[in-house]
Amino acid sequence: xxxxxxxxxxxxxxxxxxxxxxxxxxxxxxxxxxxxxxxxxxxxxxxxxxxxxxxxxxxxxxxxxxxxxxxxxxxxxxxxxxxxxxxxxxxxxxxxxxxxxxxxxxxxxxxxxxx
Amino acid sequence: xxxxxxxxxxxxxxxxxxxxxxxxxxxxxxxxxxxxxxxxxxxxxxxxxxxxxxxxxxxxxxxxxxxxxxxxxxxxxxxxxxxxxxxxxxxxxxxxxxxxxxxxxxxxxxxxxxxx
Numbered sequence: 440x441x442x443x444x445x446x447x448x449x450x451x452x453x454x455x456x457x458x459x460x461x462x463x464x465x466x467x468x469x470x471x472x473x474x475x476x477x478x479x480x481x482x483x484x485x486x487x488x489x490x491x492x493x494x495x496x497x498x499x500x501x502x503x504x505x506x507x508x509x510x511x512x513x514x515x516x517x518x519x520x521x522x523x524x525x526x527x528x529x530x531x532x533x534x535x536x537x538x539x540x541x542x543x544x545x546x547x548x549x550x551x552x553x554x
Numbered sequence: 555x556x557x558x559x560x561x562x563x564x565x566x567x568x569x570x571x572x573x574x575x576x577x578x579x580x581x582x583x584x585x586x587x588x589x590x591x592x593x594x595x596x597x598x599x600x601x602x603x604x605x606x607x608x609x610x611x612x613x614x615x616x617x618x619x620x621x622x623x624x625x626x627x628x629x630x631x632x633x634x635x636x637x638x639x640x641x642x643x644x645x646x647x648x649x650x651x652x653x654x655x656x657x658x659x660x661x662x663x664x665x666x667x668x669x670x
Contacts, residue, residue, distance in 0.1 A: 471655075473657070473658070481662075482660045482661065482662045483599075488657065530597055536656055540587075541604055545598070547598040
């Protein structure tokens with residue numbers, strides 16, 4: 440099956456700094472990737488849709504200037520949390536859309552802690 | 555707007571008991587996809603099943619079975635003869651068509667605790 444990786448798996452950063460999370464499709468090309476956020480004991484919420492070569496589409500309530508998404512190649516999308524604050528601490532999960540209708544492959548997630 | 559409701563937030567059973575997780579969805583799309591995922595404590599989502607809106611056949615995979623009822627907009631999941639390893643959070647999700655972006659909407663999740 441298709442494999443999606445995320446790096447890093449865990450990151451701790453200080454308040455005010457920025458952190459970048461990478462999402463890679465290892466054995467297939469993904470024109471579309473998705474970024475989700477999951478707070479403790481809550482469900483996954485879609486943050487944005489990342490399209491290769493174009494601007495990301497953000498869901499309502501998600502600050503595009505705070506969560507920068509770059510999808511520069513067919514196998515890599517990055518999410519940068521800028522000027523992170525403790526309330527940004529969360530589990531960030533990416534997924535990549537497969538070639539078949541309805542397919543999505545999830546990465547293992549990145550746990551971000553902002554101190 | 556799409557919506558997925560998992561009314562049960564937590565279910566606790568004793569090993570070997572059957573457990574059924576409910577999922578009710580709302581969508582205006584005629585083409586859509588339904589999913590179930592398992593999320594163990596490690597956090598990684600484990601894909602269990604994908605069903606498209608035109609396929610109402612029920613499915614069985616080992617101890618897992620799914621009941622898709624389009625008439626009641628439900629896609630319920632049953633674990634037969636539960637095991638401790640089944641303890642996890644289970645999410646039901648709904649995706650619109652690829653043309654509409656294939657965005658996934660997740661239910662709130664049901665935490666299953668299987669006691670030995």
